[in-house]
Amino acid sequence: MKYFKPYILLAIILVITFSLIGCSVNAPQEEPQISEETEKQEEANQEPEPQPEEPSVDPASVNANEAGQIMILEWHVIGEKEDRWARTYTNFRKDLETLYEKGYRLVSLRDVVTNNIKVEAGYTPVVLTFDDGTAGHFRYIEQGGKRIIDPNCAVGILKAFAEEHPDFGLEATFYINYYTPFGQKDSWQDKLREIVAMGMDLGNHTVNHHKLNTLSKEKVEEELGKMVEMVQEVVSGYELDTLALPHGINPKDVNWAVSGEYNGIKYHNKAILLVGSGPIKSPVVKGFDPTKLPRIQVFQEEFDKWLNYFDNNPDKRYISDGDPDTISIPADQQDKIDESLLGDKKLYIYN
Template identity: 75%
Template sequence: MNFKKQEIIFVVLVLILTLNFVGCSTAPTGETTPKEPFPEQKEEPKPEHIDKSDPEPKQEPEIDLAEINANEAGQIMILEWHVIGEKEGRWSRTYTNFRKDLETLYEKGYRLVSLRDVVTNNIQVEAGYTPVVLTFDDGTEGHFRYIEQDGKRIIDPHSAVGILKAFYDEHPDFGLMATFYINYYTPFGQKDYWQDKLREIVKLGMDLGNHTVNHEKLNNLSQEKVEEELGKMVKMVQEVVPGYELDSLALPYGINPKDINWAVSGEYEGIKYHNKAILLVGSGPIKSPVVKGFNPSQLPRIQVFQEEFDKWLNYFDENPEKRYISDGDPDTISIPVGEKDKIDANKLGGKILKTYEPNGK
């Protein structure tokens, strides 16, 4: 990717936005809705990004798709963490390394999107950047801990939620999106607080996901039992966070039930569930939601331990043409013309497909 060119485009866009707002007596308002407590891209343009040598662009330039190498047929990483804590290992990541993971992603041009937006083909990322999804399994305390400070209860800055929030405060353009896959018994530990934690995650604009009641291997269970394992979680979350839809599932051990449809939708004690996304445990990036073969019911993930994380970051550094790169417009799907055969027209969902000739090198 050519970040210099992206930066130039960004500068021009920021400049235009700035000029458009000059002379407006009121700042734009009404952006916040209850569903989106953190509207994207809300930060003020930073003065150092304004190029004073060219203060009056005549009109808003079209994004040059070839310049930014837009490729919305590219692959996307759904990253997966288990324990976040003091120790580093195959299934655990230290707080410090988790924070570094965010920095690495940010520097390499990745930006957070929700899993829901990926599977519904509604990816919103600034032009030239790559969406990435963060997921956390098992609802352990290191994901979300409260601590006392000066007589007040605060989010532990060394828990995943605290680290994500602090990183977002410093880098609002990174976004604040993640899905926390929880089980039934006292998610995130601290039995007096777990309900508050579920509410706070949703309030922060992040998501909760279903990791089943008992974390069993679903292939051993009857349909009725599978529906209980999933539906009881939906019921629990509805009771704690009314109106919140628990609509994605991380399969325990990545194991499917005998019939995947039992996991896609079902019913327990009158509570219906429908999972828009079902996640496996391993082991690679997903296809773009508009590409043939994209299957939201069998989405692979990439586990974040150093070796695996480095492997995939390097893969996309060395094969940039494999990487999903946004055109910045959620209503269009932009791809190099050579990728056209990969697209499943039925998955476009009314969005406009744009193709372009890539720049030769």
Template identity: 45%
Template sequence: MKNKAIIIFILLTFVLSGCSKSDVSKSEVDLKSSDSAQSSEIKKESSDVKIDYNKVKPNELGKIMVLMYHNIGQEESTWVRTPDNFRKDLNTLYEKKYRTISLNDYASGNINTEAGFTPVVITFDDGNENNFRVFEENGDIKIDPNCAIGILEEFKKSHPDFDTTATFFLNSNIFNQPEYVDYKLNFLLENGYDIGNHTLYHTDLSKSDKDTIQKAIVQEIEVINKYVKDYSVNTLALPFGGKPQGDDYIYAIKGGYDSISYNNNAVLLVGWDPYKSPYHKNFDFSKIHRVRASETNVDNVGLYDWLNKFDENKQIRYISDGDSNTICIPNNYEDVLNKDIKDKIIVTY
């Protein structure tokens, strides 16, 4: 009986020690030191996602494009894309393995883009009618197939894995069809789009005092909330790219006027280059850069210029690992990681 007790004790000790060795650290998974890394195929503990890291080569500290559009029109110019060229943009992004995400998800680091693909954010400024035009036919409201929403909705049907979405930054004249404002704003929210703030009168905040800044932002929130009462308008595209001066910049982020307060999750500048990963130690949600989505007068910093630079590895693009619970990066990127991020597992390889 004594020998049996000793054997049982030894077996239990072996089993318990084996379990403790298999526990994976929640702070970092070093792929090179694990047995699984020898085949470069790792099953992440945070989900059922399983990828070959050496094949996919995720880098979630690469750069992300926030595309800046204004108009969809019949004649191409600096701030206008023709319907055919906008369709070309979407097809090009799709073929080059880009997938859209919302601006709020980008700013908050909630990125679920499929493994091996790159997130991209689409934005439209000014709320022009060519962004969202409708007409009535036999008593039904129809969307103009050549406006931005018409093109995006058609692309969504033919490319469901593109995760089609965009943010529309609005002024006072919302899509320039007053009788359809309620329909349009509710359509946007019901179909996966977001509404952003561009101030009621397109106010240049770089020439405004703190009271004017807050009033301009709150007035637009009031107008939007007349139609979508409970919607939180928490993103701002600075009109003209005008940055409030000095300490007044804080009012682009948060403030209030007439008992209405705001707290923006993202503040966007006028564009010229892709911006940092939300996991980068120098990422600043209040000064997000954008890329001009055009081919005219872009001074070598337009959409296709940056696509070429990414293709030629002159810029490092964000490559997703497919799991929003992890941040997956090559070993030599650890020095630019924001070490204060506590709610995600860090994966290195």
């Protein structure tokens, strides 16, 4: 038996080897061929290709529901202490981990309100917002004679997390006021430019953080327009076009917040954010109103409440079909859709 063993072993190894070669030759072959052909077609065809009737991934296979709700999360102070309006650096990092593990992926607020949501099939978009331009949002520190982003501030934590998890994305909006956003006098302009250069956004939180319902139209326009002017002076060409209402309070006429003019500078807000207190409707659902978008404040109890809500009610959650040009919804959600909100997107209903 001793002498036969090596032959038997050899035979087994050969069988395994051939079957593995068989797998590696057969199985993946079809996929690269398709993508190569697609690439060639894209190169060859100058004309736009016809819009696909169906998304590339079968929406039913990922339970896509683009009529579901989306969370716009909101942080104020991020620092060493935890309380109702403050989150620690450690907990903020954990928030990102929790979102990632539960299948949430970052999108910009602008992409949500313009119905241009790009998220991998089967995942849920989430928007991050930071109010008041506090120091813990963005801090520079000196290290070895060089200025670096403090790894222990929101921007530093977001950046590191995105580097470790590139599929999570790096999207957030920082709602700032006029006087020294983020607290370091000599470098706040660089911070505004760096946020935009990283692909994140700046948002309008007004000059003085007043309750806008106490102000005249002219004063409201100054509070908003002067921010637009300031940001344009620092970040050339950048459009400051979303607003987080101070204290969540609208002016007497909401139209003053939507658009206006100050010092020859016109502003128009694509999205207006409230302070509380729940997820938003999908941008294609009846009643979606970009001038009154609720948010969810991130302190432990509230954050857990909404994460649990979506865990326990998966049919309420927005789940992407992976194709920003197609809006996929299960047939039982069809009544929710306002077709006038679809724009140039195709509606795909499945059973």
